[in-house]
Amino acid sequence: MTWHVSQDDLRAYARGELAPPRLWSADTHVGSCADCRAVLAAVSDPLALDAGWERLDAELDAPRPGLGHRFLVRLGVADHTAQLLTATPVLRRSWLASVACVLAATVLVVHAVDAPALFLALAPLLPLGAVALSYGPVLDPTYEIAAVAPTHGFRLLMIRTVAALTASLGFNCLAALALPGYGLLAFGWLLPALALTAAGLALSARLGPVLGPGLVGGAWTVLMAVAALHPTGTPAAFTTAGQSVAAALAALATLVLHQVRDRFDAKPY
Structure with a gap:
């Protein structure tokens, strides 16, 4: 030098x-x-x-934000909210691929045997399952962080619920569009799906995120099985009267959920 x-x-x-x-x-x-x-x-x-x-x-x-995180931030979603959304288990590619495969197989079966009741019975369970799997200590990898974070438990629940419903309902709508021969009947699952999801959330405040939605899903499965054993054309849940009952149940469950929203801050799970 x-x-x-x-x-x-x-x-x-x-x-x-x-x-x-x-x-x-x-x-x-x-x-x-x-x-x-x-x-x-x-x-x-x-x-x-x-x-x-x-x-x-x-x-x-420092962890590098993923593609989904960066996309949400570009859309105007707050950084911390984007982190909560992208950590939702049901937004993983494995879950989305599984749902897409199940719906595709169901649509193919409906086309083969001309049985729209099969699709109508399955479609409402997918949003319910997505919401049930989006929070709680069983499957949420970020539950411990969320439990100690200064975040309203009900707000976290709603963020995850909206994300799960958006993904599930989007796939369901695409599957319904693949059944054009059934007209509006192919979308008869929408109100039951909202009713089941709202009821599952309301029960989860007391019974937990697994048992509450599980009971609701089980009740729906029994109802559809009984309807399949006594076929009378369109299942009652998808008639005008059945849709009205589903809408009323969705509204009632939403009201109950709002009344018990503070229970989610207790972090009982």
């Missing part, structure tokens, strides 16, 4: 006060000069150096 960085410049470099172009020269030279690195270590403040390494470690260890 024919030259070295002066001690004054090295002190300014260590404090982060050295300005270009001297900064660029010092940065390049220190990387290849052991003598200047030794002088830099001698004139550097150990506490400041340690703090710098800690900041660097924190930056390197």
